[in-house]
Amino acid sequence: MGGYAGKILFINFSRKSRKKWNTRSFTKTTMRKYLGGRGLAAYLLYKHNPKGIDSLSPKNNLIVASGPLAGTFVPAGGKITFASKSPLTGGYGNSNMGGHLAAELKYAGYDALIIEGKANKPSMLVIDDGHIEIRDAGKYWGMHSIDAEKALKEDLGEDFQIAVIGPAGENLVRFACISHDFGRQAGRTGMGAVMGSKNLKAICVRGTRGIPIHDIEAMMEKGREMFTDCLTSENQKHWTRYGTPGVTDWVNEIGAFPVRNFKGEWFVHHKHLNGETMREKIVIGDKGCFGCPMPCGKVSHATKNGAYDVYVEGPEYETIALCGGNCCLGDISDVAYINYLLDQYGIDTISGGAVMAFAIECFQKNIISLVMTRGRKLDFGDVETMEFLAKEIAEQKSELGRILALGTKKAAQILGGDSFVAAIQVKGLEQSGYGIRDAPAMALSYITCGIGAHHNDSWAITRDIEKGRKLLEGKAEWVVYLQHIRPLFDMFGTCRLQWVELPNFSLEHYPEIFKCVTGLDFTLEELLEKSERIFNLTRCFWKRENPDFGRAYDQPPVRFLKEEVPLGPTCGAKLDQEKVDYLLDDYYKLRGWDKNGIPTKEKLEELGLDFIVKDLYPDSEK
Numbered sequence: 356m357g358g359y360a361g362k363i364l365f366i367n368f369s370r371k372s373r374k375k376w377n378t379r380s381f382t383k384t385t386m387r388k389y390l391g392g393r394g395l396a397a398y399l400l401y402k403h404n405p406k407g408i409d410s411l412s413p414k415n416n417l418i419v420a421s422g423p424l425a426g427t428f429v430p431a432g433g434k435i436t437f438a439s440k441s442p443l444t445g446g447y448g449n450s451n452m453g454g455h456l457a458a459e460l461k462y463a464g465y466d467a468l469i470i471e472g473k474a475n476k477p478s479m480l481v482i483d484d485g486h487i488e489i490r491d492a493g494k495y496w497g498m499h500s501i502d503a504e505k506a507l508k509e510d511l512g513e514d515f516q517i518a519v520i521g522p523a524g525e526n527l528v529r530f531a532c533i534s535h536d537f538g539r540q541a542g543r544t545g546m547g548a549v550m551g552s553k554n555l556k557a558i559c560v561r562g563t564r565g566i567p568i569h570d571i572e573a574m575m576e577k578g579r580e581m582f583t584d585c586l587t588s589e590n591q592k593h594w595t596r597y598g599t600p601g602v603t604d605w606v607n608e609i610g611a612f613p614v615r616n617f618k619g620e621w622f623v624h625h626k627h628l629n630g631e632t633m634r635e636k637i638v639i640g641d642k643g644c645f646g647c648p649m650p651c652g653k654v655s656h657a658t659k660n661g662a663y664d665v666y667v668e669g670p671e672y673e674t675i676a677l678c679g680g681n682c683c684l685g686d687i688s689d690v691a692y693i694n695y696l697l698d699q700y701g702i703d704t705i706s707g708g709a710v711m712a713f714a715i716e717c718f719q720k721n722i723i724s725l726v727m728t729r730g731r732k733l734d735f736g737d738v739e740t741m742e743f744l745a746k747e748i749a750e751q752k753s754e755l756g757r758i759l760a761l762g763t764k765k766a767a768q769i770l771g772g773d774s775f776v777a778a779i780q781v782k783g784l785e786q787s788g789y790g791i792r793d794a795p796a797m798a799l800s801y802i803t804c805g806i807g808a809h810h811n812d813s814w815a816i817t818r819d820i821e822k823g824r825k826l827l828e829g830k831a832e833w834v835v836y837l838q839h840i841r842p843l844f845d846m847f848g849t850c851r852l853q854w855v856e857l858p859n860f861s862l863e864h865y866p867e868i869f870k871c872v873t874g875l876d877f878t879l880e881e882l883l884e885k886s887e888r889i890f891n892l893t894r895c896f897w898k899r900e901n902p903d904f905g906r907a908y909d910q911p912p913v914r915f916l917k918e919e920v921p922l923g924p925t926c927g928a929k930l931d932q933e934k935v936d937y938l939l940d941d942y943y944k945l946r947g948w949d950k951n952g953i954p955t956k957e958k959l960e961e962l963g964l965d966f967i968v969k970d971l972y973p974d975s976e977k
């Protein structure tokens with residue numbers, strides 16, 4: 356079968372013998388069912404993780420999975436998935452990362468890694484084609500992410516692709532990220548903390564082998580057509596020039612830009628944070644992932660009166676939203692500087708920005724006291740407050756740092772009082788950068804997303820704008836549709852942004868190139884059915900790990916039900932429970948789930964997930 360390296364590498368750091376790894380081939384049936392990338396990762400996690408384990412225990416597996424199109428002649432085939440039981444949410448954790456690791460892993464001969472156990476000292480995994488080594492990483496432990504990656508490249512060779520954690524991952528901050536290529540992150544759901552819990556500082560990969568291709572000439576022809584479509588699109592130029600910060604003005608204009616811990620959804624200083632300002636003031640270069648014809652990464656140089664002078668890849672829109680507007684920073688250089696700090700500590704900038712805004716609000720409500728901050732005032736719009744908080748969280752030397760490092764949901768449970776209103780999260784995952792009080796499709800996207808409040812599965816806010824923001828009918832249908840399409844790219848191992856951002860870039864390209872590469876002939880509908888299978892599998896993982904899981908978990912942040920937007924285009928808007936219930940009823944029905952949002956036995960059987968039935972329905976005959 357083309358497109359696949361053909362092997363999965365199992366590493367168990369706790370194994371007593373000297374050799375701590377072995378490889379296994381996978382069956383064609385497995386790949387036909389789960390494709391690869393996110394699909395394979397979700398399946399392997401469900402299968403290999405023992406039920407009910409602590410997410411920071413050695414038994415929690417970290418799965419790293421590339422997809423069948425990664426590293427081939429397809430636009431932007433450079434995406435890799437990290438999956439594990441999330442230490443932030445206690446449910447399915449997953450984060451997708453660009454860069455060059457996905458291709459390199461396949462060139463080294465592996466489609467996926469399953470990492471189990473805990474090393475008895477700081478270690479790193481070195482994969483050099485077929486040669487596997489676990490090396491002492493004491494020298495790098497404690498280093499910041501970017502510095503550690505630099506040092507590892509110097510020691511191992513520039514041609515190694517490296518995934519590394521910073522101090523936040525080492526100290527088990529629940530929203531620590533995994534960093535790669537000096538600016539790409541697997542940011543969400545705390546995958547960096549899982550690496551830290553295994554004493555694993557870095558995964559270093561070099562591969563020089565090829566990938567079997569079913570029909571190489573057909574792939575080259577189809578690939579050329581896809582690249583040409585990308586490169587000749589008018590939007591390609593706009594996207595390459597501004598990257599994701601190009602949407603800042605639009606999000607603000609529609610009244611969905613987070614401000615002051617999502618109290619507001621419109622920011623007066625947005626012009627200082629938009630793509631044009633960023634390009635003019637701080638961007639010094641463009642950077643892309645493997646094989647990308649529209650590089651959205653922006654390399655920036657942020658400097659201010661001797662206070663800081665740093666180079667960083669970013670900020671992305673999400674960082675601008677969460678560390679900018681949400682913390683009331685109105686200067687793009689300041690946002691880039693905070694981006695740099697969080698990248699160095701190895702903290703997800705979305706959760707990081709949200710937790711900092713949460714802390715400032717709690718301080719202003721006297722829930723966090725001056726004693727806890729050791730006499731330091733916490734203010735919105737203050738870079739030094741954010742510097743202080745980032746350090747507290749990453750190092751966890753104080754009570755405040757240790758509480759905030761748990762994420763907003765758990766921190767609110769400890770702090771009590773009104774702090775739960777300041778915790779802008781769903782299922783424990785801090786919400787990414789779109790206000791939802793006047794955007795029901797986007798609200799539904801967040802509350803039903805497979806990892807918590809993230810936009811990766813469904814970015815449906817455009818549907819709210821196109822079809823009407825008050826309208827509820829039809830929104831669930833659209834969210835389900837997106838939740839099958841968008842994760843499909845993660846299963847292929849490609850970026851979805853070519854399809855999202857370039858209006859004429861057809862989805863129909865994908866079954867065709869998939870066939871050229873793998874030899875497997877699936878229609879788009881059949882591929883989407885596989886994506887639906889994975890969405891359900893993920894849902895079942897939540898249920899297996901959390902017996903009380905269901906509708907109560909699919910709820911928006913309390914703030915959006917209690918407080919109206921104070922000003923701007925969505926002034927006066929608020930969600931209410933009736934609307935949320937309407938959307939969920941509609942959504943569950945479309946998905947074939949019961950009223951509590953659990954996939955029915957019939958649905959699981961229809962999707963070929965029979966092996967899950969006994970976990971969810973132990974009394975059934977099968």
Ligand code: SF4
Nearest residue numbers: 431643644647651850
């Ligand atoms: S569009 Fe951006 S995220 Fe996607 S592959 Fe290109 S550089 Fe990477």
